[in-house]
Amino acid sequence: xxxxxxxxxxxxxxxxxxxxxxxxxxxxxxxxxxxxxxxxxxxxxxxxxxxxxxxxxxxxxxxxxxxxxxxxxxxxxxxxxxxxxxxxxxxxxxxxxxxxxxxxxxxxxxxxxxxxxxxxxxxxxxxxxxxxxxxxxxxxxxxxxxxxxxxxxxxxxxxxxxxxxxxxxxxxxxxxxxxxx
Amino acid sequence: xxxxxxxxxxxxxxxxxxxxxxxxxxxxxxxxxxxxxxxxxxxxxxxxxxxxxxxxxxxxxxxxxxxxxxxxxxxxxxxxxxxxxxxxxxxxxxxxxxxxxxxxxxxxxxxxxxxxxxxxxxxxxxxxxxxxxxxxxxxxxxxxxxxxxxxxxxxxxxxxxxxxxxxxxxxxxxxxxxxxxxxxxxxxxxxxxxxxxxxxxxxxxxxxxxxxxxxxxxxxxxxxxxxxxxxxxxxxxxxxxxxxxxxxxxxxxxxxxxxxxxxxxxxxxxxxxxxxxxxxxxxxxxxxxxxxxxxxxxxxxxxxxxxxxxxxxxxxxxxxxxxxxxxxxxxxxxxxxxxxxxxxxxxxxxxxxxxxxxxxxxxxxxxxxx
Numbered sequence: 001x002x003x004x005x006x007x008x009x010x011x012x013x014x015x016x017x018x019x020x021x022x023x024x025x026x027x028x029x030x031x032x033x034x035x036x037x038x039x040x041x042x043x044x045x046x047x048x049x050x051x052x053x054x055x056x057x058x059x060x061x062x063x064x065x066x067x068x069x070x071x072x073x074x075x076x077x078x079x080x081x082x083x084x085x086x087x088x089x090x091x092x093x094x095x096x097x098x099x100x101x102x103x104x105x106x107x108x109x110x111x112x113x114x115x116x117x118x119x120x121x122x123x124x125x126x127x128x129x130x131x132x133x134x135x136x137x138x139x140x141x142x143x144x145x146x147x148x149x150x151x152x153x154x155x156x157x158x159x160x161x162x163x164x165x166x167x168x169x170x171x172x173x174x175x176x177x178x179x180x181x
Numbered sequence: 182x183x184x185x186x187x188x189x190x191x192x193x194x195x196x197x198x199x200x201x202x203x204x205x206x207x208x209x210x211x212x213x214x215x216x217x218x219x220x221x222x223x224x225x226x227x228x229x230x231x232x233x234x235x236x237x238x239x240x241x242x243x244x245x246x247x248x249x250x251x252x253x254x255x256x257x258x259x260x261x262x263x264x265x266x267x268x269x270x271x272x273x274x275x276x277x278x279x280x281x282x283x284x285x286x287x288x289x290x291x292x293x294x295x296x297x298x299x300x301x302x303x304x305x306x307x308x309x310x311x312x313x314x315x316x317x318x319x320x321x322x323x324x325x326x327x328x329x330x331x332x333x334x335x336x337x338x339x340x341x342x343x344x345x346x347x348x349x350x351x352x353x354x355x356x357x358x359x360x361x362x363x364x365x366x367x368x369x370x371x372x373x374x375x376x377x378x379x380x381x382x383x384x385x386x387x388x389x390x391x392x393x394x395x396x397x398x399x400x401x402x403x404x405x406x407x408x409x410x411x412x413x414x415x416x417x418x419x420x421x422x423x424x425x426x427x428x429x430x431x432x433x434x435x436x437x438x439x440x441x442x443x444x445x446x447x448x449x450x451x452x453x454x455x456x457x458x459x460x461x462x463x464x465x466x467x468x469x470x471x472x473x474x475x476x477x478x479x480x481x482x483x484x485x486x487x488x489x490x491x492x493x494x495x496x497x498x499x500x501x502x503x504x505x506x507x508x509x510x511x512x513x514x515x516x517x518x519x520x521x522x523x524x525x526x527x528x529x530x531x532x533x534x535x536x537x538x539x540x541x542x543x544x545x546x547x548x549x550x551x
Contacts, residue, residue, distance in 0.1 A: 049495050052514035053440045059461065059491040060516045062543060066524050078490045084468035087484060087505050090453045091464030176498070176506045177445045179514060 043073055052179075101125055102135055109136040113143040217277060237284045240267045240360055250340065250361025257338060258411070263418045272410035273339065275365040275403045286410035293413030297325045300428045300533070307531055309439060310545040311519050316442045323437055327397055331404035333431065339363050339407055341400060345371040365403035425533060440518055447551050448509040455516060455549045456488060463489035467505050470495065486512040519543075 019026060026032065058075065061068050105125060108116040109132075118136070122129040155163070175181070223230040245251055245266035255269055274285045301324045305317060312320065323329060342362035344354065370383070380398070382390075390396050416424040445451060449467075456465045471483040484504035486493040494515055496507025521543035523529050530537040 049497065049511070051440065052494070052511055053518045055515070056519045057491065057493045057512065057515045059488050059493060060459075060519060062521075064541075064543075066522065066526065075490055075492060081468065081487055081490050081492075084470050084485070086466060086468055087501060088449065088467040089464060090456070090466070093453075173506075174444070176503055177448065177510060178443060179440070179507065179510050 045074070097127065097131070105132060105135055235282075237282055239284050240270050242267045244357055245270050245360060247355065247357040248361040250358065254338065254361065260415065261419050261423065264415060265418065268414040268418065269411065270360040272414050273361070273363045273407050275363070275406055276367075286406055286413075289410035289413035289417070290406040291409075291413070292416060293409035293411065294325075296412055296416055296424055297409060297428060297432065300425055301325050301433065303531055303533060304429075304433050306545075307529055307542070308520055309518060310521065310543045311517050312439070312545070313517060313548050316439065316517070319442050320437060320439055323442075324432055324435070327401055327405040329435075330408040331401040334363075334404035334408045337408070339404065341403070342366065343371055347372075363403055363407055365399060440514060443510075443514060443517070445510055445513060448506060448513055451549055451551050452486065452493075452509050452513055454551060455513070458546065458549060461488045465493075467508060469501070469504075484508040 056067070058068065058072060105121055108121060118129055118132045121132045121136075125132075158166070217235065218233040219235045221232050221234050242265055248266070248270070251266045251269050255264065255266060260269070268289075271284055272286045272289055274283055276283075276285055277287075298321070301321055305312070305320055305324075309317075309320075340362045342359050342364045343366065344352075344359065344362075345368060349359070382396070386396070386399060412424060412427065415427055453465050466487045468485055468487055469482060470485045472481065474480045480499055481497065482499070482501055482504035483495065483497050484501070484507070485495045486508045494508050494510070494512030496504050496509070496511050498504035498507050521529050523541065529542060532539075532542075
């Protein structure tokens with residue numbers, strides 16, 4: 001039934017419109033941009049962050065590399081760099097720890113790790129906590145296993161959602177270190 | 182499982198004392214007696230009188246020509262005319278001193294393996310001279326490890342010979358057919374019923390389980406050795422240049438995502454040490470280039486690693502820590518994944534190519550101690 005109806009219907013009866021007609025006029029609209037090609041060679045870098053495998057930073061190129069002769073289009077001026085706020089500065093590394101202080105810290109931590117916690121030692125000697133951590137990492141293995149046990153006890157009380165959240169967080173951190181998204 | 186394995190080998194060594202002779206095996210310290218070599222001697226303590234009476238021979242070329250599988254494989258791999266079909270058949274034979282007395286592929290695959298490791302190493306070292314050792318080893322393994330070679334062998338269309346003598350007889354299959362298949366199974370193994378997805382380790386396979394409790398099936402090993410042996414055979418017939426071209430076409434042309442093989446543990450420390458080693462006058466600085474929505478649920482930060490005004494790397498993250506870590510990892514990978522080019526912008530010449538100059542090659546500075 002339907003098939004015969006379709007067959008009888010001539011194509012010529014249907015009005016032809018190459019472009020749908022509506023209130024928006026395509027040819028006269030102000031949004032009617034036409035691409036205009038720039039003559040000659042154009043540098044059109046990717047809008048994404050450069051993958052390290054695509055481009056070696058200029059500072060890491062050996063002096064014999066011919067890429068050093070190319071025009072440096074990507075680097076910023078020194079003023080622009082200095083306007084960006086600093087997160088970490090390697091020149092702020094301090095070497096004020098003497099062997100005497102180190103041995104004293106290690107001794108205190110070995111004698112009584114419960115009283116001389118990392119935080120207390122850092123406060124006493126006026127240094128950062130992670131430095132104390134690095135210095136005394138190997139001295140008290142018993143204390144370390146004890147703390148790990150305590151942490152595991154706390155973890156057993158965590159809800160399933162919290163545990164999942166913490167696990168996901170550590171997995172995400174590993175992804176940063178692999179340059180994965 | 183490992184303890185079991187050790188116990189078994191120890192027990193076997195003790196039983197060896199009573200048998201007629203010792204033969205130094207491929208492994209270093211353990212001498213194993215191999216009865217298949219049919220060793221004869223006049224006096225047990227007179228080692229000079231020891232003689233293997235095993236007889237091996239190569240498959241006649243006329244028999245090999247009757248095997249359609251060999252001819253198909255030969256033309257599929259586009260091997261040169263000089264490459265004999267009997268050598269191809271030998272490359273597919275992994276059976277040690279089998280009942281048919283045919284020469285196996287041990288020598289050919291050793292030769293092929295050495296050629297493969299040389300050309301793979303040469304290519305990788307020239308392509309990425311600064312790769313850390315661990316990544317380099319992983320990359321070599323990804324190019325020419327057993328699993329990869331087995332995959333290549335399967336894609337070449339090599340079949341495993343699973344047809345037992347009885348099935349062979351009942352199906353009235355021509356005798357020459359089996360010489361075109363990968364032969365590594367013993368006759369009794371062929372008759373065992375196999376359940377899909379279930380794999381029972383045999384006595385020999387139990388002994389091959391290594392210290393990491395990793396196990397590579399015999400089939401994978403056989404495929405890999407066949408691929409290596411085909412390459413070894415190519416060298417014996419047509420020489421080095423054709424073999425090199427074959428390796429470049431079949432092995433090194435595969436895409437290898439070296440940038441996905443990195444995993445840093447302390448990236449900031451590593452970058453600072455690296456820049457110390459490179460002797461930059463300016464210190465390493467991590468700076469915030471852009472940010473949006475700091476007080477929103479989905480903040481975005483863009484951080485950059487700088488030395489002076491030179492940007493080493495850039496990273497995006499939803500926290501300052503993430504952006505910073507990503508920027509540093511990006512910078513480190515920018516250093517390690519450096520690939521040299523020559524003055525005309527082409528890939529540099531390999532040491533095995535004519536016109537290679539050592540002075541023009543880029544030499545990596547070695548790993549950084551954190």
